[in-house]
Structure formats: C-alpha cells, structure tokens
Amino acid sequence: MYKRILLTGAAGMLGQYLRPHLHKRWPLRSCDVKPVGKPMKGEEVVTCDLSDRAAVFKATRGCDAVLHFGAISIESDFDQILQANIVGTYNVFEGARRARAKRVIHASSNHAVGYHLRDAFIDSDAQPRPDTYYGVSKSFGESLGSMYWSKYGIEHASLRIGTCRAEPIDRRSLSTWLSLPDLLQLVVRCLEAERLGYAIVYGQSNNDRALWDNGKVSHLGFRPQDNAEEYADRLLKNAKPEDPEDPAVKYIGGVFCTKKPPMWKG
Numbered sequence: 001m002y003k004r005i006l007l008t009g010a011a012g013m014l015g016q017y018l019r020p021h022l023h024k025r026w027p028l029r030s031c032d033v034k035p036v037g038k039p040m041k042g043e044e045v046v047t048c049d050l051s052d053r054a055a056v057f058k059a060t061r062g063c064d065a066v067l068h069f070g071a072i073s074i075e076s077d078f079d080q081i082l083q084a085n086i087v088g089t090y091n092v093f094e095g096a097r098r099a100r101a102k103r104v105i106h107a108s109s110n111h112a113v114g115y116h117l118r119d120a121f122i123d124s125d126a127q128p129r130p131d132t133y134y135g136v137s138k139s140f141g142e143s144l145g146s147m148y149w150s151k152y153g154i155e156h157a158s159l160r161i162g163t164c165r166a167e168p169i170d171r172r173s174l175s176t177w178l179s180l181p182d183l184l185q186l187v188v189r190c191l192e193a194e195r196l197g198y199a200i201v202y203g204q205s206n207n208d209r210a211l212w213d214n215g216k217v218s219h220l221g222f223r224p225q226d227n228a229e230e231y232a233d234r235l236l237k238n239a240k241p242e243d244p245e246d247p248a249v250k251y252i253g254g255v256f257c258t259k260k261p262p263m264w265k266g
C-alpha cells in the first residue's frame with residue numbers, strides 16, 4: 001500500500017488515461033507543466049517544470065512511489081531534450097530518493113533500443129541502441145534507474161513502451177502496440193509486484209507480431225490481454241509494399257531511425 005503516488009506527465013495522453021484509474025487505487029499527486037485538469041476528490045495537482053529542481057523536490061515530498069511519465073515524447077532539439085528529459089529525470093530520481101520512495105516506474109521507450117534489427121527478438125538484456133536524442137534520454141533514465149537501485153535500493157522499472165494508443169495506427173504498430181488497458185495492467189503490476197528490483201519491461205500488448213521478449217520479467221505477472229492483429233485487415237488493406245532496406249522498416253524505431261525523423265521540426 002502506498003501513502004501517495006506522484007504521477008509526472010499527468011496532462012499528457014497516457015497521464016490523462018492513467019490518472020482516474022490510479023486515483024481509484026491510491027492517493028495521487030498529479031504533476032505537469034501544462035494544465036492537468038480539475039483535481040478529482042482527494043487528488044493533489046501540482047504545476048511544475050521538470051527542469052526546476054526545487055519544484056520537483058517539493059512535488060516528490062511525501063510520495064513513496066513515482067510514475068515518471070513527463071517528458072518531451074518525440075524527437076526534438078538536444079537542448080530541449082536535455083532540460084525536460086535528462087535534467088528532469090535526474091530531478092525526479094533524486095527527489096524520490098530524498099522522499100525515501102520505495103519504487104520509481106519510468107516511461108522509457110522502444111527508442112532506447114531503436115537501432116536493433118526488428119527481427120532480432122531482443123529481451124530485457126538488450127544493449128542500448130538509441131535512435132534519437134529522445135532515445136538517448138530514455139536510455140539515460142534506464143541507467144539512472146539502475147544506479148539508484150544498486151546504490152540506494154530504490155526499486156525500479158523502465159517500461160520500453162512501443163506504440164501506446166487506443167488502437168494501433170499503422171503496419172508497424174501491429175507489432176509495437178500497447179493498448180491502454182494493458183498499459184494500466186503493466187503499471188499496476190510494477191507497483192504491486194512483491195519483487196521488482198531493477199526491471200526492463202517491454203510495453204507491448206499480446207500481439208501476434210510482437211518484436212520483444214518479456215520472458216526475463218515474467219515474475220512481474222504482466223499478462224497483456226489485447227492483440228493488434230484484430231486490426232490487421234483494416235490497417236493492411238491499402239498498405240504499400242515495404243522496402244526491407246529502408247531504416248524505417250529494418251529497425252525497431254521505425255521513422256525515428258531516419259536521418260530527419262518527420263515529427264522533428266528542428
């Protein structure tokens with residue numbers, strides 16, 4: 001049982017989904033630099049920038065678990081990633097240590113290992129092979145999690161999330177999809193599992209075309225229920241043939257592996 005859980009990134013897509021579900025189970029403090037919305041009864045809402053160390057330390061005070069979902073969630077300029085995702089993640093871990101938190105769960109990403117070949121069927125021991133500055137920042141969070149576990153005993157899970165949406169959106173996400181209910185199950189298992197230690201877990205549903213092996217973290221009891229294959233006919237109906245040598249096809253990270261990822265305005 002937790003006294004209070006801090007959720008960073010509470011105004012974001014995944015934070016907004018998780019908030020009410022978490023609030024039903026545990027006292028919750030929701031935090032973001034953007035407006036989170038009206039507090040639910042008993043919920044505490046905090047506005048803060050993750051790069052503001054004093055504000056993050058204040059936000060973590062009194063929390064015995066942290067779900068760190070706040071971040072720039074796509075590729076961006078290095079200086080922005082540095083502040084929000086690298087400095088910000090350090091602030092969250094250090095705040096959690098000062099608050100004597102038991103567990104920190106970090107929304108990492110498949111982009112921490114984006115340059116592994118798609119058909120390599122990597123597991124939790126795969127080396128970091130980030131595909132972007134964004135992926136580098138997620139890999140940094142995984143390393144911090146390892147250090148805070150080994151040095152201070154703070155249990156940690158880094159969730160290498162695939163594509164978390166209400167539904168899969170394209171051919172790639174028939175492999176990488178994580179449904180929202182499966183995300184919730186994953187987060188709850190990481191909070192409730194008797195033993196967490198240091199865990200690297202792939203955030204994927206029970207997809208026929210799954211790319212990753214969660215066998216080494218089966219003790220968490222994460223058993224995803226959804227399968228992207230249900231959407232395959234619709235998504236593949238008008239799909240063009242793929243070039244297997246295109247980096248966006250060859251590697252796990254998809255378009256993030258191209259020289260200029262299309263979502264990056266830099």
Ligand code: NAI
Nearest residue numbers: 009011012013014033049050070071073084107161163164
């Ligand atoms: P999102 O972009 O919708 O939400 C991220 C939230 O972080 C936003 O509300 C934003 O305001 C907040 N944030 C950004 N910079 C901040 C700062 N400096 N200070 C305080 N708050 C800040 O992203 P989404 O989809 O909800 O993802 C949540 C987490 O999961 C992110 O860490 C993302 O990298 C990770 N993730 C998401 C995936 C997905 O498919 N949705 C896949 C892999 C990882």
Ligand code: 15L
Nearest residue numbers: 073074109110111162163164
């Ligand atoms: C991520 O890390 C992003 O946050 C998300 O928006 C998706 O692009 C996802 O990866 C993906 O790889 O599909």
